Amino acid sequence: MSVVRRLAATSTVLLPEHKPPGSRGVILEAALRLFAERGYVGASVREIAEASGVKPATLYAHYPSKEHLLAELCRVGHEEHRRSVRAALLNSGTDPRDQVIAYVRAHVGMHTAFPMLAVVANGELHALSAELGAATFELRRQSEQVLADIVQRGVDRGVFDVPHVWLAVTAIGGMGLRVAYWYTPEYELDAEQVADVYAEYALRILGAAPLNLRRETRGDSS
Amino acid sequence: MSVVRRLAATSTVLLPEHKPPGSRGVILEAALRLFAERGYVGASVREIAEASGVKPATLYAHYPSKEHLLAELCRVGHEEHRRSVRAALLNSGTDPRDQVIAYVRAHVGMHTAFPMLAVVANGELHALSAELGAATFELRRQSEQVLADIVQRGVDRGVFDVPHVWLAVTAIGGMGLRVAYWYTPEYELDAEQVADVYAEYALRILGAAPLNLRRETRGDSS
DNA sequence: GTCTATATGAAGATAGAC
DNA sequence: GTCTATCTTCATATAGAC
Numbered sequence: 001m002s003v004v005r006r007l008a009a010t011s012t013v014l015l016p017e018h019k020p021p022g023s024r025g026v027i028l029e030a031a032l033r034l035f036a037e038r039g040y041v042g043a044s045v046r047e048i049a050e051a052s053g054v055k056p057a058t059l060y061a062h063y064p065s066k067e068h069l070l071a072e073l074c075r076v077g078h079e080e081h082r083r084s085v086r087a088a089l090l091n092s093g094t095d096p097r098d099q100v101i102a103y104v105r106a107h108v109g110m111h112t113a114f115p116m117l118a119v120v121a122n123g124e125l126h127a128l129s130a131e132l133g134a135a136t137f138e139l140r141r142q143s144e145q146v147l148a149d150i151v152q153r154g155v156d157r158g159v160f161d162v163p164h165v166w167l168a169v170t171a172i173g174g175m176g177l178r179v180a181y182w183y184t185p186e187y188e189l190d191a192e193q194v195a196d197v198y199a200e201y202a203l204r205i206l207g208a209a210p211l212n213l214r215r216e217t218r219g220d221s222s
Numbered sequence: 223m224s225v226v227r228r229l230a231a232t233s234t235v236l237l238p239e240h241k242p243p244g245s246r247g248v249i250l251e252a253a254l255r256l257f258a259e260r261g262y263v264g265a266s267v268r269e270i271a272e273a274s275g276v277k278p279a280t281l282y283a284h285y286p287s288k289e290h291l292l293a294e295l296c297r298v299g300h301e302e303h304r305r306s307v308r309a310a311l312l313n314s315g316t317d318p319r320d321q322v323i324a325y326v327r328a329h330v331g332m333h334t335a336f337p338m339l340a341v342v343a344n345g346e347l348h349a350l351s352a353e354l355g356a357a358t359f360e361l362r363r364q365s366e367q368v369l370a371d372i373v374q375r376g377v378d379r380g381v382f383d384v385p386h387v388w389l390a391v392t393a394i395g396g397m398g399l400r401v402a403y404w405y406t407p408e409y410e411l412d413a414e415q416v417a418d419v420y421a422e423y424a425l426r427i428l429g430a431a432p433l434n435l436r437r438e439t440r441g442d443s444s
Numbered sequence: 445g446t447c448t449a450t451a452t453g454a455a456g457a458t459a460g461a462c
Numbered sequence: 463g464t465c466t467a468t469c470t471t472c473a474t475a476t477a478g479a480c
Contacts, residue, residue, distance in 0.1 A: 003355035006348040023445075042263040042349070045474060058446050060475070123345075126228040127264070133225035164411070167419045170404060171397040178396030189386070197389045204426040245463075267456060280464050282457070 006037055008184045009115035018076045018117075024062040027052045031069045036116035040070050040127040070124060071132040077114065077121025078139040084110045085146060096154030097208050103147055104172060104199040111180040112191035118180035144173060154206060161207035172202045228259055230406045231337035240298045240339075246284040249274045253291045258338035262292050262349040292346060293354040299336070299343025300361040306332045307368060318376030319430050325369055326394060326421040333402040334413035340402035366395060376428060383429035394424045 154160035376382035
């Protein structure tokens with residue numbers, strides 16, 4: 001028995017739209033939990049099968065290999081991330097500050113809503129072969145670029161003021177990534193509140209005029 | 223062959239003071255590299271032995287088990303982190319802003335100087351049994367608490383203004399942790415510059431009056 | 445699709461010579 | 463301390479009946 005869990009979350013949380021029907025979906029969900037808790041290499045096909053209520057051989061009727069299970073989870077995770085960020089940006093207007101708020105709320109929201117998916121998709125991507133991982137890797141690169149473009153546009157307009165654009169992107173992206181490891185629904189703040197606070201921190205990193213929480217705590221809206 | 227490396231760094235960087243003399247040290251360093259690149263479960267005793275230039279059985283003359291190798295690396299990593307933060311705080315005076323700068327520079331500096339050690343000590347700690355991991359886990363808890371105390375003290379003095387103290391700690395700590403995964407000595411900024419920029423971002427998260435980089439870019443020092 | 449049974453290799457660890 | 467040789471268990475994956 002280990003001294004610390006790899007992540008705090010205990011429920012799998014894989015949406016119906018992420019999950020194929022029947023045994024295929026049950027197996028995928030079991031793999032998600034075990035990959036998240038023990039890592040890709042540390043979770044065995046036997047364990048995944050047992051957690052799915054089938055025998056190990058049955059698994060190979062649905063997925064050609066354990067690696068294909070990981071590839072599907074990485075793909076689903078990054079697609080959920082992209083879907084969430086895109087939807088948020090479509091509702092955010094043209095102000096770079098609003099766009100950062102939208103991006104960070106979606107980014108953090110994905111990591112609180114699907115912590116296991118985020119841990120696996122980000123933290124186990126390296127275990128995929130070039131063939132199975134290339135598509136997902138490209139999705140990840142694009143997600144970073146979207147934020148970088150927003151930040152750069154804000155800098156160009158004089159709305160943001162940062163010592164280094166790319167380091168702001170790594171800082172904002174990195175603090176959001178980590179949320180998947182410690183967040184649980186039992187946390188004193190709910191996911192919305194965490195996302196709001198992190199969005200405020202992102203704006204502060206960017207040297208942007210405060211929009212959000214400060215309005216409530218100080219009453220000095222713009 | 224994988225599509226992405228788990229971390230960008232390629233050199234092991236284990237200081238003489240971290241490393242026992244003789245074969246014991248060579249084995250520890252080989253384990254560090256392999257645990258960092260493939261994870262604890264993904265690196266085999268055979269590989270570690272081969273990378274050390276010894277046979278697998280020889281390894282057991284120095285460490286009672288593979289898990290003991292990981293335990294030593296986790297301990298060394300967290301002790302280096304504590305040592306670095308302590309030294310920085312002893313030179314930082316009593317102003318919470320200076321203390322945050324000192325903490326973040328040391329925190330980020332540890333993650334740029336010893337990326338493999340940081341990745342293993344943080345990212346593989348969960349693989350340790352309660353018995354072997356308890357001491358290291360306590361070190362990690364204390365490190366977080368040190369930052370939390372600094373932030374709380376700044377808030378109490380009215381120097382910092384944050385919507386949520388603990389979320390500021392997770393944000394600042396988390397963005398620093400991630401540095402170990404992407405930083406290499408070939409990066410366009412050197413480690414000092416990265417640490418400085420991240421310290422500035424931490425101050426901004428905390429709503430502190432700018433001290434550092436702004437002075438150089440704007441000339442409005444306090 | 446799911447099973448039983450198993451092939452094949454690699455894992456962590458140990459015995460005992462030198 | 464280091465080696466050769468090996469024990470035992472577990473890994474991923476497959477064959478073929480139902």
